[in-house]
Amino acid sequence: MKRIGIQTALARVLDLAYATLREIFDEAAYERFLLSHAMPPSKVAYAAFRQETEAAKARRPRCC
Amino acid sequence: MAKWMRIAIWLGIAALGAFALATIALRRGESINAMWLVLAAFCSYALAYRFYSRFIALKVLGLDPGRATPAERLDNGRDFIPTNKWVVFGHHFAAIAGPGPLVGPVLAAQFGYLPGTLWIIVGALLGGCVQDFVILACSVRRDGKSLTEMARQEIGKTGGFVAYLAVISIIVILLAAVAFVVVNALRSSPWGTFTIAMTIPIALLMGWYLRHVRPGKVLETSAIGFALTMLAIFGGQWVSQTPSWAAVFTLSGATLTVIIIVYGFAASALPVWLLLAPRDYLSTFVKLGTIGTLAAGIIAVRPQLHMPALTQFVDGNGPVFAGKIFPFAFITIACGAVSGFHALISSGTTPKMIQRETEARMVGYGAMLAESSVAVMAMIAACVLDPGVYFAISSPAGIVGAAPAAAAATISGWGYPVTADQMAALAHAVGETTLFNRTGGAPTFAVGMAQIFASSLGGQAVMAVWYHFAIMFEALFILTVLDAGTRVGRFMLQDALGHFWKPLGRTSWYPSILLTSAMVVSMWGYFLWEAVGDPLGGINSLWPLFGISNQLLATVALCVATTIIVKSGRARKMWVTLLPLLWLVTVTFTAAFQKVFDANPRLGFWAHANLLAGQVAANPVRGKELSKLIFNDRLDAIVTSALVVLVAVVVIESAVVWFRVLTGQVEARVHEAPFVESRYPPEQTEAA
Numbered sequence: 041m042k043r044i045g046i047q048t049a050l051a052r053v054l055d056l057a058y059a060t061l062r063e064i065f066d067e068a069a070y071e072r073f074l075l076s077h078a079m080p081p082s083k084v085a086y087a088a089f090r091q092e093t094e095a096a097k098a099r100r101p102r103c104c
Numbered sequence: 105m106a107k108w109m110r111i112a113i114w115l116g117i118a119a120l121g122a123f124a125l126a127t128i129a130l131r132r133g134e135s136i137n138a139m140w141l142v143l144a145a146f147c148s149y150a151l152a153y154r155f156y157s158r159f160i161a162l163k164v165l166g167l168d169p170g171r172a173t174p175a176e177r178l179d180n181g182r183d184f185i186p187t188n189k190w191v192v193f194g195h196h197f198a199a200i201a202g203p204g205p206l207v208g209p210v211l212a213a214q215f216g217y218l219p220g221t222l223w224i225i226v227g228a229l230l231g232g233c234v235q236d237f238v239i240l241a242c243s244v245r246r247d248g249k250s251l252t253e254m255a256r257q258e259i260g261k262t263g264g265f266v267a268y269l270a271v272i273s274i275i276v277i278l279l280a281a282v283a284f285v286v287v288n289a290l291r292s293s294p295w296g297t298f299t300i301a302m303t304i305p306i307a308l309l310m311g312w313y314l315r316h317v318r319p320g321k322v323l324e325t326s327a328i329g330f331a332l333t334m335l336a337i338f339g340g341q342w343v344s345q346t347p348s349w350a351a352v353f354t355l356s357g358a359t360l361t362v363i364i365i366v367y368g369f370a371a372s373a374l375p376v377w378l379l380l381a382p383r384d385y386l387s388t389f390v391k392l393g394t395i396g397t398l399a400a401g402i403i404a405v406r407p408q409l410h411m412p413a414l415t416q417f418v419d420g421n422g423p424v425f426a427g428k429i430f431p432f433a434f435i436t437i438a439c440g441a442v443s444g445f446h447a448l449i450s451s452g453t454t455p456k457m458i459q460r461e462t463e464a465r466m467v468g469y470g471a472m473l474a475e476s477s478v479a480v481m482a483m484i485a486a487c488v489l490d491p492g493v494y495f496a497i498s499s500p501a502g503i504v505g506a507a508p509a510a511a512a513a514t515i516s517g518w519g520y521p522v523t524a525d526q527m528a529a530l531a532h533a534v535g536e537t538t539l540f541n542r543t544g545g546a547p548t549f550a551v552g553m554a555q556i557f558a559s560s561l562g563g564q565a566v567m568a569v570w571y572h573f574a575i576m577f578e579a580l581f582i583l584t585v586l587d588a589g590t591r592v593g594r595f596m597l598q599d600a601l602g603h604f605w606k607p608l609g610r611t612s613w614y615p616s617i618l619l620t621s622a623m624v625v626s627m628w629g630y631f632l633w634e635a636v637g638d639p640l641g642g643i644n645s646l647w648p649l650f651g652i653s654n655q656l657l658a659t660v661a662l663c664v665a666t667t668i669i670v671k672s673g674r675a676r677k678m679w680v681t682l683l684p685l686l687w688l689v690t691v692t693f694t695a696a697f698q699k700v701f702d703a704n705p706r707l708g709f710w711a712h713a714n715l716l717a718g719q720v721a722a723n724p725v726r727g728k729e730l731s732k733l734i735f736n737d738r739l740d741a742i743v744t745s746a747l748v749v750l751v752a753v754v755v756i757e758s759a760v761v762w763f764r765v766l767t768g769q770v771e772a773r774v775h776e777a778p779f780v781e782s783r784y785p786p787e788q789t790e791a792a
Contacts, residue, residue, distance in 0.1 A: 056188070056190050056191070059188060059190075059191050060190060060191045060193075060194035060195070061194070061323055062323065063187065063191045063194065063195050064194055064195055064198050064388060064392075065322035065323050065326060065385055065388070065389075066322055066385075067320060067321070067322050067323060068191075069182075070320040070322075072181045072182075072185065073181075075181075076181045081319060081320055082319065083315065083316060083319050085319070085320075086314075086315065086319030086320050087315065087319075089320070090381070092182075093182070094381075095611075096182070096183060097381075098588075098591050098592075098595070099591075099592060099595050100199070100452060100453055100588065100592070101199075101275075101445070101448050101449065101452065101588060101589065101592045102199060102202060102584060102585045102588040102589065103199060103200045103201070103202045103204070103439070103443065103445045103446060103448075103449055103585075104202045104203060104204035104278050104281075104282060104438075104439050104443065104445055104585060104650075104654070
């Protein structure tokens with residue numbers, strides 16, 4: 041296994057934590073939406089994204 | 105690392121875990137440090153994850169890193185997305201973690217810290233984690249199919265139908281139970297009520313900001329929302345100290361119940377994205393932050409536990425809820441040990457994000473370990489309190505008396521000294537008028553958490569702020585569970601009613617939305633209303649009902665899992681899911697039987713109904729009220745019995761399938777998606 045420095049390891053952990061938060065908070069999903077629809081970020085694009093994802097999100101249960 | 109060194113490390117972890125478990129199990133008559141619970145839990149988690157989950161992945165499920173997952177094969181950039189395993193882990197954990205692992209252990213602490221802690225650890229390792237992991241892996245192999253679809257395919261049509269009914273029932277009872285926790289946490293608490301009320305304008309502001317100012321910047325918006333919520337907590341203190349405003353926000357249980365029912369209906373029936381989505385983000389933000397802070401607080405403070413290992417209430421006469429240690433300790437703690445509801449998440453969004461089959465182990469088994477650790481923290485928060493204080497907060501007026509002096513005398517008489525002055529001082533310290541009879545678990549947890557936080561950050565001066573922070577975050581994510589659950593229940597009902605009359609199944613047809621929302625809200629609203637008016641505290645009947653239904657759903661999930669293992673030709677390994685299944689059948693069926701038929705009126709629904717029926721003639725003035733209580737008891741008995749019968753049908757149907765496969769009467773054939781080789785290069789794939 042390749043050895044990595046503490047700084048690199050820490051940076052990777054922080055990157056991963058940030059990526060996780062972006063996924064949980066739908067920022068990554070919005071980015072994918074923009075890519076797939078070839079749209080720049082804007083109010084209109086975000087409204088379209090919300091409309092597309094809302095139906096799926098509404099069916100997701102949240103656990104106890 | 106050299107092999108001998110790895111062996112030495114694992115032997116060290118095993119020895120440390122065994123020592124910690126022995127310490128918490130064998131110490132009597134002296135308080136122990138909470139770190140023993142933490143050590144026992146984390147050493148057990150490490151061992152179970154390293155060895156048991158690996159065994160399940162390799163030998164029971166035969167996970168194949170070279171097999172393409174639905175996220176890879178069906179990648180559409182929306183539902184099916186190959187995602188980094190740590191990201192999926194975080195996503196899955198955020199979906200499964202809720203108020204359950206906080207409330208259940210707090211209530212079960214009436215038996216002492218030992219039974220609940222052991223069940224949280226052992227139940228999770230051998231039951232809850234196994235269920236979540238196996239169902240997730242099975243769903244991944246079936247293009248992300250839901251639990252009810254898998255039940256229909258692998259067990260039979262009856263199994264699928266019963267699983268559907270079980271899911272609807274548990275949603276209804278779950279929503280009533282968690283709503284009750286909020287009502288009791290906010291009852292007569294202007295500070296708490298104001299803070300929660302303020303989350304509505306805060307969420308609306310977040311929604312506006314997210315739409316018009318910084319579209320898509322959810323993390324930034326949630327951080328702003330969090331800062332405003334913290335300000336609202338301080339505003340709540342001012343409200344509670346200003347008599348005219350305090351009067352406005354001092355609400356009775358009945359008023360809060362009506363408000364929550366209206367909220368649930370509005371959240372389900374109205375297009376209130378502007379409120380709900382930002383509130384959901386805010387709730388998740390606060391949840392993840394608070395769980396992390398609580399873990400850090402416990403490790404920093406390393407508090408002593410004041411609750412004994414075992415209390416005399418293992419005999420079934422506990423004031424918090426009635427029932428002996430077996431089976432009720434195992435029913436009361438569902439979410440931190442085994443939760444059937446998790447099977448819905450494991451067969452929902454998560455399987456559509458898993459990049460490699462082998463990662464189901466870390467996500468399914470690992471996230472449940474994290475949830476179990478939250479339950480251990482809740483147990484610690486309850487047990488750092490003096491037992492007298494714990495029972496004063498958690499016991500209903502119907503058991504200990506409504507007058508402070510009488511309640512304190514009753515509790516002291518049990519051997520847990522507490523005084524009315526001590527409780528008044530504590531209530532003053534947390535900014536409440538009283539802490540007596542605050543059943544439901546949330547206030548008890550909040551006082552414990554505030555004590556831990558106040559010991560390390562700010563001292564007694566900010567205890568009230570920490571208490572209300574805890575109440576705020578519990579209420580906030582319970583309300584999120586409420587609105588999400590009501591909507592999910594509404595969709596399920598619409599799907600079912602659509603079979604009878606097509607327009608009812610159209611999720612965009614407004615009359616159908618209104619009707620089904622009203623039906624779901626009426627169902628959980630009725631149970632909530634009934635619990636709020638219950639002289640025995642409500643939680644006595646509602647929480648066991650919730651625990652039973654949640655674990656009956658786990659029974660259904662484990663039936664599906666065992667059936668798949670048998671049909672996949674690995675019957676010799678079926679004990680992995682069969683043992684927790686047998687345990688859950690024993691526990692839930694015994695608990696259900698006792699809740700329905702036990703002769704003790706505090707425990708048995710029929711006995712309580714009969715007791716009240718005998719009082720009707722002597723109390724003509726209370727005749728109407730007694731008749732309503734009698735009806736409620738009978739309804740609870742019927743609901744419990746119906747759930748048990750339904751799940752018994754699934755167990756029997758599953759056993760018939762196993763028998764036929766094992767005796768060669770039918771061919772062992774599972775309904776997996778066909779094998780497709782993963783396009784990920786071999787060097788990127790991991791061994792299980």
